[in-house]
Amino acid sequence: MPPRIPKDQITLEASYEYVVVGAGYTGLAVARRLAELNSSATILLLEATQIGEGTSGRNSGFVLTAPLTAADTDAQAVKKATRQFEIFDGGLAWLRQIVSDASIECGWNDVGKYHAAATDEGVANIRALAERYQACGLRWDEIPQAEFARRIGSPYYKYAFHTGHNVFVQPAALVRGLADSLPPNVILLEGAPVSSVSGKGPFTIELLNRRVRANKMVIANNGFAKRLGFLKNRIFNVYTYAGITPELDDDELAAHGTDAEWGILPAARAGTTLRRTSGRRFLVRSLQSYEADRSGRQVDESLEELYRQRYPGLRSHKFEYVWGGALGLTMNSESCFGEIAENLYVSAGCNGVGIMKGTVHGKLLAEQIMGLDSDDIRDVRQMNAPTWIPPDPVLRWGVTLAMTQRTKHAGAER
Ligand SMILES: Cc1cc2nc3c(=O)[nH]c(=O)nc-3n(C[C@H](O)[C@H](O)[C@H](O)COP(=O)(O)OP(=O)(O)OC[C@H]3O[C@@H](n4cnc5c(N)ncnc54)[C@H](O)[C@@H]3O)c2cc1C
Incomplete structure (x- = not known):
């Protein structure tokens, strides 16, 4: 802007x-x-x-x-x-x-939007989510794996479905x-x-x-x-982070997916959100930290690595901008x-x-x-009745432990 x-x-x-x-x-x-x-x-x-x-x-x-x-x-x-x-x-x-x-x-x-999974557990998670859509009378469409890889220009995900309910x-x-x-x-x-x-x-x-x-x-x-x-x-606040690439040129865009704009929500709580914007860029959102913004080279490198895993063939995995922001979370x-x-x-x-x-x-x-x-x-x-949370240091300890465990557990959903 x-x-x-x-x-x-x-x-x-x-x-x-x-x-x-x-x-x-x-x-x-x-x-x-x-x-x-x-x-x-x-x-x-x-x-x-x-x-x-x-x-x-x-x-x-x-x-x-x-x-x-x-x-x-x-x-x-x-x-x-x-x-x-x-x-x-x-x-x-x-x-x-x-x-x-x-x-x-x-x-x-x-x-x-898409929901996509890269691990067996992730597949089970999003199948359960699809069932929930079904039970609520909302439409969803399974996308065959090869077709999904063609649309997004990456074979990274094992299973995906598409639903509306997003702009x-x-x-x-x-x-x-x-x-x-x-x-x-x-x-x-x-x-x-x-x-x-x-x-x-x-x-x-x-x-x-x-x-x-x-x-x-x-x-x-x-x-x-x-x-x-x-x-x-x-x-309480948990910070999460995102990076956006420079505009990609025509060749790189053509080699990395057929759809001009899309976004994927992850199959695990500590997973990575991926988006291709109409402005010819990829956006990667991941990582979490409790109550303090962790910005710096370490965040940039971690996001770049997650991007590289999904798109190893791109010429560069550098972002033009990387940022963090505070999520206001409640326990339930x-x-x-x-x-x-x-x-x-x-x-x-x-x-x-x-x-x-x-x-x-x-x-x-x-x-x-x-x-x-x-x-x-x-x-x-x-x-909406948010439940009680303990004060620090108990809260810090509990949230940090939960985030560490979820991150380990997320595997390739990260
Ligand atoms: C990287 C990232 C990706 C996300 N992706 C999505 C997404 O794709 N879709 C989605 O729906 N949500 C997403 N979120 C979450 C979403 O941005 C927040 O849920 C949303 O911004 C909450 O809106 P809000 O107005 O309640 O709070 P905020 O956006 O936090 O707004 C609160 C405002 O209050 C101001 N403020 C704070 N303290 C004071 C003070 N003392 N005096 C005056 N002003 C003050 C702040 O500067 C801020 O502008 C994401 C968040 C992050 C960080």
Whole structure:
């Protein structure tokens, strides 16, 4: 993306009806929907960095509306998953409309996604996942191995299937477009890290060298919420990493697959996501670290090695850009959603699928704040109850151990 001119020179009022902390997909959706529903109120949206520099701009660009992992196919689990797809589909329709109305150029491409496995255990995992799709009435198509190798230009995977329920985007372009098309009653301030929130409505919000007050507060800064004293025993950050190649030339592209744009989700939790973008590049996402960004040569080399394993015949395995980003995770993969104290609301913990989940939860949270009632709001509230997590050092020890074991176990899915 070209450099952005941030909105960081705004003169603030002393007080706002609503203040939203964090302008990723979640905070942007909350602010937009609040503004749509209450055109006479002003909403202040505070972003610590620049739009697109946070995780919302740093992801792999799968806008997913269906689950990533196999789970029980018993009637209760299927009912819950089916309801979740319906809610996500509603969110996708809303997002699609915004992208279209605001002419956001983010490479929106409705081509679905692959699930692929490179190990016997991975094959079993994604077959179980296909069963879950089946049980939920969602379509999937098995791709013969030779045909899959032809499409992606690599014989690396043993088994794959294709499903819809995914749109590809350039995530930084999408999040910038969403920020730049907000209704006029949203005041966005970038370069505005909130350092504390106190009071009980009105709340006092401390910025670097400024202070504002809010009647209602929304915490939408994901895993960083706990640095403000919220969700301490519910959410934690795990960093994951990605690299993107330079644009490949015609010869290399022609020798490495027939399909112009596709993406593969892995068959193990510590597995590698692979994507070929419409911009003629490969993107590789893998690796995890607890609470601290591990960027450096070691990350670059590990990602390059995973890329080389899949495409040994390419002339170069260097990436043009490598980056990391924080995932806000919860122990049971359920999100934090709702009113946590009077006039204090939160939506956080999208567990790695935040483009859609953050968007739709943000929209529904705004509707709840405005006093609306719907099946979607009630069901999201009821379906999301993140379980308790222990404090550090127990949490650090447990998460690090689980990540190490999963990585070993993932074998060639990495
Ligand atoms: C490498 C990678 C690949 C991923 N791939 C995908 C994918 O393909 N599909 C998908 O759906 N998800 C993916 N994710 C996850 C996805 O990006 C997140 O789930 C999503 O960004 C969550 O959105 P959010 O708005 O809730 O939080 P965030 O995107 O984290 O936004 C929170 C915002 O709050 C700001 N903030 C933090 N603290 C403060 C403060 N004190 N004051 C003010 N602002 C603050 C941050 O700067 C940030 O901009 C990926 C993540 C990574 C790192």
